[in-house]
Amino acid sequence: MPPQQPSVPPQQPSVPPQMPPAPGGYPAAPPMGMPTGGVDLRRGISTTLVTLFGLALPALIFLLVARSGQYGVIGDMLDAVEGKSVSLTEDDLNDADDLFTAAQVIYSLLTVAIAVVWAIWFRRLRLNAEVFAPGQHRFSSGWAAGSWFTPVVNLWFPKQIANDIWRASSPQGPHAVSRGLLNGWWVTWIVALVSNAVGGFRYNILRAKVESDDYTPSRSEAKSDIESLHSILAFDMFAIVIFMAAAVLALLLVRQITTMQEQRASLPPQMAGPAPYGMPAPNPYGSPAPGPGPYGAPQMPPTPPPGQPGQQYPPYGQG
Numbered sequence: 001m002p003p004q005q006p007s008v009p010p011q012q013p014s015v016p017p018q019m020p021p022a023p024g025g026y027p028a029a030p031p032m033g034m035p036t037g038g039v040d041l042r043r044g045i046s047t048t049l050v051t052l053f054g055l056a057l058p059a060l061i062f063l064l065v066a067r068s069g070q071y072g073v074i075g076d077m078l079d080a081v082e083g084k085s086v087s088l089t090e091d092d093l094n095d096a097d098d099l100f101t102a103a104q105v106i107y108s109l110l111t112v113a114i115a116v117v118w119a120i121w122f123r124r125l126r127l128n129a130e131v132f133a134p135g136q137h138r139f140s141s142g143w144a145a146g147s148w149f150t151p152v153v154n155l156w157f158p159k160q161i162a163n164d165i166w167r168a169s170s171p172q173g174p175h176a177v178s179r180g181l182l183n184g185w186w187v188t189w190i191v192a193l194v195s196n197a198v199g200g201f202r203y204n205i206l207r208a209k210v211e212s213d214d215y216t217p218s219r220s221e222a223k224s225d226i227e228s229l230h231s232i233l234a235f236d237m238f239a240i241v242i243f244m245a246a247a248v249l250a251l252l253l254v255r256q257i258t259t260m261q262e263q264r265a266s267l268p269p270q271m272a273g274p275a276p277y278g279m280p281a282p283n284p285y286g287s288p289a290p291g292p293g294p295y296g297a298p299q300m301p302p303t304p305p306p307g308q309p310g311q312q313y314p315p316y317g318q319g
Contacts, residue, residue: 038131039265045121046258052114053251057244059107064240066100071233078230081223119145121254126161128261129168137164159186171263181256185249192246195239202232 073096076088126144130137139147139161147157162182170177206228209215217225 133168192242
């Protein structure tokens with residue numbers, strides 16, 4: 001009688017090998033596509049941002065109307081200095097100032113809310129982008145939120161982070177994405193900030209001059225100061241219009257990049273664009289270099305020798 005053989009469990013169907021976790025602890029894409037488990041696609045924050053920008057537009061219109069009221073009162077004051085007959089009282093000036101103060105308070109509250117929600121949303125984008133393209137970003141997720149509030153570097157760090165997020169989130173691959181909306185929003189935002197800062201600087205200088213104890217202007221000097229104030233208010237109205245354009249573009253940007261990340265999460269890793277002449281084809285975007293195998297089949301990265309670190313992702317933009 002032959003010896004009894006141990007029972008063999010029924011053979012399970014073969015399961016495709018899984019990709020190892022990507023650097024930074026985020027799960028890499030499995031062979032059949034990009035998972036949503038490591039990507040936060042909840043729309044709560046993006047919807048809140050769209051709503052806040054939608055409220056910011058009428059608040060900016062209110063601010064523009066209030067500033068134009070001040071501009072008109074100062075224009076009447078300038079006409080009075082020049083000897084023209086105008087109907088102007090101190091109450092007119094106070095009413096214009098009170099209306100602008102109310103509009104400024106409303107817009108300032110909205111600005112604080114937008115800044116907080118934007119920083120949270122932008123950091124989430126950066127974390128999602130790390131899943132799409134592990135190890136290929138120039139700044140950490142902490143900088144994605146903190147760079148907006150850091151003086152000086154907030155003039156270019158956020159744009160570089162946004163560029164990396166935009167490329168990583170592109171469903172067409174990093175080299176096929178158009179950054180027209182992103183660049184347009186950033187230029188408009190910077191122009192609005194600079195215009196607002198220049199107008200505020202000019203206003204503070206003039207205010208310090210007028211409120212000084214030794215300010216006893218002649219008729220011509222008073223006229224010159226009123227003209228300067230009139231010019232400052234006109235420049236500030238220009239800055240408000242630019243802020244309105246930036247708010248519209250920001251609203252469109254939030255919707256666009258939210259849609260991009262949702263589409264990117266539902267697709268397999270994309271090719272990183274055509275390779276230069278004479279160079280090998282690029283790796284699937286956001287995944288390690290594949291080993292030999294049939295075209296289009298999922299590949300496992302080569303196993304490093306004992307004691308050697310695992311394969312690292314190449315710098316962003318390189319094959």
